[in-house]
Amino acid sequence: MKPFAVILLLVAAAAGAQPATRVEVAAQRAAIEQRFAREQVECEQRFSVSACLDDLRQRRHDALVPLVRREHELAAEERRQRAEAQAQRVREREQVAAQDEGQRHERVVAAHPPSTPASHPVRAQSPEQAAQVRQQADQKADAVAARRRERARERELQQQQRVAAHAAKEKNRTKPLAAPLPLPGASAASMPK
Secondary structure: HHHHHHHHHHHHHHHHOOOOOHHHHHHHHHHHHHHHHHHHHHOOOOHHHHHHHHHHHHHHHHHHHHHHHHHHHHHHHHHHHHHHHHHHHHHHHHHHHHHHHHHHHHHHHHHOOOOEEEEEEEOOOHHHHHOOOOOOHHHHHHHHHHHHHHHHHHHHHHHHHHHHHHHHHHHHHOOOOOOOOOHHHHHHHHHHO
16 A cells, blocks of 8 residues: 555545544644655655655645644633633632631621721701801812912912023023024025026
């Protein structure tokens, strides 16, 4: 039987019955590589080596395509299984944490009965007290606004002082400014023709 026919049979067998594990894929790949290595030695002994090697490379590629495809499928399946296992571990950890948190909350509630939260403002008991609370809030807001206006005035004054200092510095420069460059038309007119 010719080597080409053997390879075709192997390719057909590999395409028909997909290997189930990476070990089987690796074994089939090794068998194909070994067969092609023997055929390469035979090709190198012929007169037209290039054509034989090109044909051999093409057949090798065609034989390995289903194996490579199966390797990719197995790798994708393994990644999916690892992702599912990781998701399951995360769910289990979240359940344990939620149970621990629930038990901790129950212990805290049993040890310390709920009291009036400090974050809620105390409501006024009478209309006079409500008016006094509003008046205090207005005074506080006015004081904050006055501080902001004062800081804005200070910043404006500092900016004016910086501008004045810069102007004075420029005025006291000892080096005179450079003469302006001549106009392009003037230099062209002064050149002799």
